[in-house]
Amino acid sequence: MLKNNSFWDFYWETRLQPMENLGKRAAILSASRLIRSLSEQKPHPLRLLELGCGEGQVIGTLLDAHSQVCSIRESVGVDYNPVSITNCRRDFPGMTCVQGDFTKAELLNSLGKFDLVILVNALHEVFSDSFSPELGEVDVPVAKQNVETAFARAVNCISPGGWVVLFDGLEPSGDPNRNVSVRFYDERGFLNFNSFVQQYHPFKITYGKTSDPFVVTLSQRDFTRYITKSIFLGKQLWKTEQLESYQYFTEEEFDKLFSLQELKIKEFRKLTMNEGKWHDVVEILTPEYTFPDEHILILAQK
Numbered sequence: 098m099l100k101n102n103s104f105w106d107f108y109w110e111t112r113l114q115p116m117e118n119l120g121k122r123a124a125i126l127s128a129s130r131l132i133r134s135l136s137e138q139k140p141h142p143l144r145l146l147e148l149g150c151g152e153g154q155v156i157g158t159l160l161d162a163h164s165q166v167c168s169i170r171e172s173v174g175v176d177y178n179p180v181s182i183t184n185c186r187r188d189f190p191g192m193t194c195v196q197g198d199f200t201k202a203e204l205l206n207s208l209g210k211f212d213l214v215i216l217v218n219a220l221h222e223v224f225s226d227s228f229s230p231e232l233g234e235v236d237v238p239v240a241k242q243n244v245e246t247a248f249a250r251a252v253n254c255i256s257p258g259g260w261v262v263l264f265d266g267l268e269p270s271g272d273p274n275r276n277v278s279v280r281f282y283d284e285r286g287f288l289n290f291n292s293f294v295q296q297y298h299p300f301k302i303t304y305g306k307t308s309d310p311f312v313v314t315l316s317q318r319d320f321t322r323y324i325t326k327s328i329f330l331g332k333q334l335w336k337t338e339q340l341e342s343y344q345y346f347t348e349e350e351f352d353k354l355f356s357l358q359e360l361k362i363k364e365f366r367k368l369t370m371n372e373g374k375w376h377d378v379v380e381i382l383t384p385e386y387t388f389p390d391e392h393i394l395i396l397a398q399k
């Protein structure tokens with residue numbers, strides 16, 4: 098049976114409802130549209146590869162939906178976390194789940210070529226892994242180089258004419274040191290911000306106090322880091338979230354990353370994922386400054 102767009106709109110609306118992470122939902126919807134269009138142009142079954150697949154929520158959900166046009170067994174999820182890979186195998190039996198480091202060329206070379214390579218919230222972890230104890234921060238030049246190398250290796254897994262879907266954090270363009278003034282609505286918001294300043298591991302965060310205890314000034318760069326982590330403060334996930342910087346490349350740097358690999362960008366969307374929740378916690382006082390676009394979704398063809 099040929100399924101039309103209204104079928105898929107309904108399918109994804111019901112299927113993605115319980116998925117809290119809005120970015121993941123956006124990536125799945127775009128990848129699903131791409132798979133549908135590819136299946137009309139290419140002989141199937143299609144092979145999918147997700148690097149940093151975690152428990153398989155992205156690739157597994159896509160394979161469930163598109164099992165008629167994708168090869169489940171020939172599609173692969175890679176993650177170095179043994180618990181995630183075990184859960185991925187349990188939740189999506191049939192799919193090939195590989196425990197290993199996707200930055201390693203030997204591992205990727207052993208997997209063959211794929212029609213679609215998926216990187217959802219994975220490269221920021223490669224960036225964050227380059228934390229330098231001597232600097233007390235991520236070693237940015239080394240970290241950026243590691244991201245570029247990992248991306249080049251991922252692109253090498255794409256068959257000619259195949260695609261990559263990348264969803265991840267975004268460093269806002271413009272002066273990172275631009276000063277932003279914000280007010281927390283209550284003491285809880287301010288105390289959470291203070292915990293963020295003290296516990297965020299990838300970079301040192303600084304801020305200026307004012308005569309109003311709930312008003313602070315900080316750089317645009319640090320504000321973006323705070324705001325994108327604010328939903329995890331005080332929750333179980335903060336333990337891992339405090340170790341990772343979502344932001345690593347600006348829009349211009351992503352553009353360069355893709356053109357270096359001679360990829361043709363077909364979709365480039367900047368997203369603000371949780372603005373509704375931020376408005377409940379903090380108010381921006383700086384005129385003409387708004388909550389930043391802090392995520393990116395890119396679809397590109399080799």
Ligand SMILES: C[S@@+](CC[C@H](N)C(=O)[O-])C[C@H]1O[C@@H](n2cnc3c(N)ncnc32)[C@H](O)[C@@H]1O
Pocket residue numbers: 121148149150151152153154155175176177178181197198199200216217218219222223
């Ligand atoms: C934020 S999770 C996202 C998981 C999945 N993409 C999703 O959206 O549901 C990032 C995953 O990447 C994995 N990861 C990070 N760096 C990795 C590497 N170098 N090799 C393999 N897995 C890696 C982590 O273990 C984690 O499961």
